[in-house]
Amino acid sequence: xxxxxxxxxxxxxxxxxxxxxGELVVTDEGSELEIVGLDPLRFELxxxxxxxxxx
Amino acid sequence: xxxxxxxxAIALLVGALERPSPSGEEAVVAxxxxxxxxxxxxxxxxxxxxxxxASVGRGARRVVLLGHLDTVPGWPSVRRTDGVVLGRGAVDxxxxxxxxxxxxxxxSARARERLTVVLVGAVEExxxxxxxxxxxxxxxxxxxxxxxxxxxxxxxxxxxxxxRVVVRLAASKGVAHSAxxxxxxxxxxxxxxxxxxxxxxxxxxxxxxxxxxxxxxxxDVDAHxxxxxxxxxxxxxxxxxxxxxxxxxxxxxxxxxxxVASSTGxxxxxxxxxxxxxxxxxxxxxxTRAFRSAIRATGGTPRLTxxxxxxxxxxxxxxxxxPIVAYGPGDAALDHTPAEHVQEWEYLRxxxxxxxxxxxxxT
Numbered sequence: 001x002x003x004x005x006x007x008x009x010x011x012x013x014x015x016x017x018x019x020x021x022g023e024l025v026v027t028d029e030g031s032e033l034e035i036v037g038l039d040p041l042r043f044e045l046x047x048x049x050x051x052x053x054x055x
Numbered sequence: 056x057x058x059x060x061x062x063x064a065i066a067l068l069v070g071a072l073e074r075p076s077p078s079g080e081e082a083v084v085a086x087x088x089x090x091x092x093x094x095x096x097x098x099x100x101x102x103x104x105x106x107x108x109a110s111v112g113r114g115a116r117r118v119v120l121l122g123h124l125d126t127v128p129g130w131p132s133v134r135r136t137d138g139v140v141l142g143r144g145a146v147d148x149x150x151x152x153x154x155x156x157x158x159x160x161x162x163s164a165r166a167r168e169r170l171t172v173v174l175v176g177a178v179e180e181x182x183x184x185x186x187x188x189x190x191x192x193x194x195x196x197x198x199x200x201x202x203x204x205x206x207x208x209x210x211x212x213x214x215x216x217x218x219r220v221v222v223r224l225a226a227s228k229g230v231a232h233s234a235x236x237x238x239x240x241x242x243x244x245x246x247x248x249x250x251x252x253x254x255x256x257x258x259x260x261x262x263x264x265x266x267x268x269x270x271x272x273x274x275d276v277d278a279h280x281x282x283x284x285x286x287x288x289x290x291x292x293x294x295x296x297x298x299x300x301x302x303x304x305x306x307x308x309x310x311x312x313x314x315v316a317s318s319t320g321x322x323x324x325x326x327x328x329x330x331x332x333x334x335x336x337x338x339x340x341x342x343t344r345a346f347r348s349a350i351r352a353t354g355g356t357p358r359l360t361x362x363x364x365x366x367x368x369x370x371x372x373x374x375x376x377x378p379i380v381a382y383g384p385g386d387a388a389l390d391h392t393p394a395e396h397v398q399e400w401e402y403l404r405x406x407x408x409x410x411x412x413x414x415x416x417x418t
Binding site: 020021022023024034036046047048049050051052053054055 | 147148205206211213214216264265266338339341343344345346347348351356357358359360361362363364365366387388390415
């Protein structure tokens with residue numbers, strides 16, 4: 001069942017039974033969060049993409 | 056169940072570095088890796104082009120780990136000292152390849168039940184042919200997930216690489232006294248280079264980063280004459296974003312160079328070598344989730360990177376439209392340098408991340 005969870009970066013709507021570690025979700029404020037813990041659910045800001053030289 | 060421990064994993068890398076393998080000369084290191092993997096993967100073999108192929112597991116989810124055996128030329132002495140392994144290929148990319156091979160040996164019984172993990176040690180990644188990767192995509196069963204073995208740093212995951220194409224401009228004209236006002240062959244080629252650079256800038260916005268811009272690099276210039284004709288040529292490397300395919304680049308450059316030829320009165324030939332299109336994968340796939348969570352579980356904060364270089368991902372991604380990332384321990388800034396080395400702790404951490412990511416894909 002989906003739940004709305006309050007985070008420091010806004011509200012996020014997820015189903016705690018189906019989310020995966022590492023999954024990205026977007027809050028109602030437009031922040032992209034990564035799920036870093038499942039029990040209890042924990043979120044951190046998702047990493048931005050960086051440019052890097054080479055292979 | 057047999058597996059390579061940390062010391063065995065480092066010995067595997069040192070042994071690979073001790074067998075030099077510039078592109079086209081990978082046979083010795085290929086045989087070494089095949090033999091080293093034989094106790095862990097009964098089917099370890101070499102394919103028709105010299106790729107090492109070895110698989111573990113019999114599960115429904117098929118994962119290809121594709122690294123490369125070859126290196127650029129050069130021969131920094133192989134040394135293991137003070138927790139550092141130094142040698143050509145330590146970063147690009149025997150380090151990542153041996154990390155993948157080591158992880159393969161460490162898979163749990165559960166992962167072996169749920170995954171089939173196929174390791175490919177490909178030939179000729181550093182050559183324009185990408186022969187090993189092309190053969191792999193033509194001959195292996197399509198996978199569900201692909202990991203390319205290239206240095207991202209142990210806590211980094213690479214999502215994409217720029218495309219590339221090499222262009223050669225060539226002009227010739229009857230030798231004339233330099234006091235004449237007409238453009239020379241060399242001047243026409245120089246004007247052609249200026250037109251290519253202007254085109255590259257027109258294809259990039261001020262806000263675009265390096266990954267989203269066209270980068271033009273003048274690789275070499277030649278000018279000579281045989282007393283009757285003067286010849287000039289320039290070789291130009293183009294790094295392309297996802298918004299510009301090699302075919303589009305060629306078409307637009309031919310128009311730009313035709314304008315130069317018209318204004319200088321000197322015909323300029325445009326030769327374009329076959330190139331690779333850029334690739335940028337999505338941020339959120341089963342594969343990126345597995346790597347992000349594995350990096351966090353190993354004590355890191357994951358980084359997502361986009362590379363301005365090119366790799367076998369550019370060859371593999373169009374053929375296998377499945378989740379794909381590049382991963383491997385090592386600092387890509389050391390690619391192709393005489394100081395190429397990897398810290399042992401980072402190499403081992405990379406093996407841990409690879410192993411854990413594969414385990415998570417088996418859940």
